Amino acid sequence: MNLINKEVTHKRFGKGNVVKHNDSIIEIHFATENKKFVFPDAFEKFLKLHDKNTANSLEKVLQKKIIERKKIEQEKEEELNRQRKEQQLRLEHAKLMKNHKLHPESQMVFWCDAEELDRVFTEWKIFTGVIKSGNNKGKPNKPIRIHQNSVCLLTARDSSMSEKDRRILGVYLVNEGFIGKFCEDGYIPAHPKYRLQLTEQESDRMLFWKYYLNEKFPHKMTWNTGKYRYFDNVWMAQILLDIVSLKNDTQEQELAQNFFEHFCKMNQIRAEELSEPNGALMQT
Structure with a gap:
């Protein structure tokens, strides 16, 4: 749009002519300067073009500019709302964790069948199974810890395979806001960030019984019944640390490292004081 020599009127400076302009600045010659x-x-507010055709064309440019500006303002407002919501969630989380007494065995290990594995790594949630007997028979298990x-x-x-060859296939932190004793449907959802699936080669190097130990029977590697069992927080930290060392992909290794550090913080574990794995496999 060429506005050179076009007549304009300014609310304060009066009539003038356009002498220069580009996409961001316009220069106008008034009577004295x-x-x-x-x-x-x-x-939008101060200047008015005399030429109607040019004014109409400029109006279209202005409307487009207004729409773009409103969109940017809306995006900024949405981002501010998101940040406020995240801050509120962080405060609520901090309050909840402050009042929450950590259980030393608040991790869960699952025995997954092939059909379930296909689903868990796409939906990133796992079912605790149902109660087998008693008044609550048929209802989902509540993961109270x-x-x-x-x-x-x-x-x-x-x-x-024998039980000693049980492999670790994946791991995830439970989603923020999840509290097991309030879980009615038996599904434990994953955190959107802290989740890892191991490759087949990585799983072959991550044997579960390297970490897990039945203190009453330290040499035994048996999983007779049940879909899941609770286990030690420190053992989970050992597993996460070993996963970090397995990862060759830089991005996945960074995620695994962040996962490990976050887990240690949440469970009040000092990473530098973490002992070496000493599960049933290490007793033989």
Whole structure:
């Protein structure tokens, strides 16, 4: 749009002619001096073009500019609202964790079948199963120890394998706001960030019984019944640390490291004081 020599009127300086302009600045010669203004914004409030055709074309430019500005303002407002919401959630989380007494065994390990594994790594949630007997028979199990500091460990073994060869296939932190004793449907959802699936090669190097130990029977590696069991917070930290060392991909290794550090913070574990794994496999 060429506005050179076009006549304009300014609310304060009166009539003038355009002498220069670009996409952001317009310069106008008035009776006694030249003035520069922001283009095209100045035409919203202070300036008026005399030429009707040019004014109509400029009006379209202004409307487009207004729409773009409103969109930017809306995005900024939405971002501010998101930040306020996140801050509120952080405060609520801090308050909840302050009042929450950590259980030393608030991690959960699951025995997953092939069909379940296909689903858990797409939906990123796992079912605790149902109660087998008693007044609540048929109702979902409530993972009462599970809190925001808890991790779900996913394991499996082929029917042709012995129990000592049980492999770790994946791991995830439970979602923020999840409290096991209030869980009615039996599903434990994953945190949107802290979740890891191991490759087959990585799983072959992550044997569950390297970390897990039945203190009454330290040499035994048996999982007779049940879909899940609780286990020690420190053992989970050992597992996460070993996963960090397994990852070759820089991005995945960074995620695993952040996961490990976050877990240690949530469970009040000093990473530098973490002991070496000493599960049943290490007793033989």
